[in-house]
Amino acid sequence: MARDVDELIAYELSDGVARITINAPNRGNALAADMRDRLTERFDEASEDLKVRVVVLTGAGDRHFCTGADLGGPQKPGPSRPEGAPERAPGDAARLIRRGWQRLVASVMDCDKPVIAAVNGTAAGGGAQLALACDLVIMADTAKFIEAFIRRGIMPDAGGAYLLPRLIGIHRAKELMFLGEDVDAALADKIGLVNRVVPADELNAVVDGYAQKFTTLPTRSIAYTKRMTNRSFETSREQSFDDEAIFQEAITLTEDCKEGLSAFAQRRDPVFRGW
Incomplete structure (x- = not known):
């Protein structure tokens, strides 16, 4: 079982x-x-x-x-092998x-x-x-x-x-x-x-x-920040700047960005919902 x-x-x-x-x-x-x-x-x-x-x-x-x-735990079975094939083949x-x-x-x-x-x-x-x-x-x-x-x-x-x-x-x-x-x-x-x-x-x-x-932070902003940071070591300055501009534009379309700007204008703490 x-x-x-x-x-x-x-x-x-x-x-x-x-x-x-x-x-x-x-x-x-x-x-x-x-x-x-x-x-x-x-x-x-x-x-x-x-x-x-x-x-x-x-x-x-x-x-x-x-x-x-x-x-030593259960492993996924591999495909059946033709007669005479080794137990482990190159690439396995x-x-x-x-x-x-x-x-x-x-x-x-x-x-x-x-x-x-x-x-x-x-x-x-x-x-x-x-x-x-x-x-x-x-x-x-x-x-x-x-x-x-x-x-x-x-x-x-x-x-x-x-x-x-x-x-x-x-x-x-x-x-x-x-x-x-x-x-x-x-x-x-x-x-x-x-x-x-x-x-x-x-x-x-x-x-x-x-x-x-x-749980109180703008989740999509963190997602884009994570994506940029994780690939920063292999990204050129030009590509990083381009990604930054594109991602920032995408963030401005989120509800959390709208809430953040509204809270700033109204001088209150923002309530971010994660989208």
């Missing part, structure tokens, strides 16, 4: 805040293929749901945020990465809503990239990051070689990826991997405070 993946990727929407919890603490909150794909779907759904103003991602328990791929692994973890990380970065990672415990391998793909990263002082790929004799995937140099510079990124050493909360804060480090027992309250702020 198929398991209920919605118990393993818990989703709750309340007052504009979509909370996603990876709920497999007995397996380090590692993601089997069905969990990974359901998580991707949840980010896609949150992106288009007007009731969602912000997404919070965390792991169940207090030991692990996400420890990457659960290779690359296709798995593109359709799996790369798609998940892209769904976070492309989500129109701001995504907050509440890093409650170890974020390792693909789980580290999953956290770092989020827009804000709030880390418990007991948590740690591990670019664990080198320990398994492989190279970083799930977008690691794209994300890390943009966050901390190429030399620091190489050090983390080449050596695969634990990065505790103090070091993560020092090198700029995270926005804030907080006591573990205050993590939820601090993250809730950020989430509530986002």
Whole structure:
């Protein structure tokens, strides 16, 4: 009998805040293929749901945020193979990465809503990239990051070689990826991997405070700002300026922009609704 993946990727929407919890603490909150794909779907759904103003991602328990791929969990069966074909053919692994973890990380970065990672415990391998793909990263002082790929004799995937140099510079990124050493909360804060480090027992309250702020802000303005910022490193000055002008014009057509201008003229606080 198929398991209920919605118990393993818990989703709750309340007052504009979509909370996603990876709920497999007995397996380090590692993601089997069905969990990974359901998580991707949840980010896609949150992106288009007007009731969602912000997404919070965390792991169940207090030991692990996400420890990457659960290779021992259920996997999607591939197509039948002709007689004499090898169990693994050239292109199989690359296709798995593109359709799996790369798609998940892209769904976070492309989500129109701001995504907050509440890093409650170890974020390792693909789980580290999953956290770092989020827009804000709030880390418990007991948590740690591990670019664990080198320990398994492989190279970083799930977008690691794209994300890390943009966050901390190429030399620091190489050090983390080449050596695969634990990065505790103090070091993560020092090198700029995270926005804030907080006591573990205050993590939820601090993250809730950020989430509530986002429910009062103009969501479409944040979406366009996120899109421009995420591609700023590979965009020319001319293209960035052009995008800025086009996106700003699009924003002026939103109800929230009209509300913001009206509130400014009337000298009152704006009430943004997210569209």
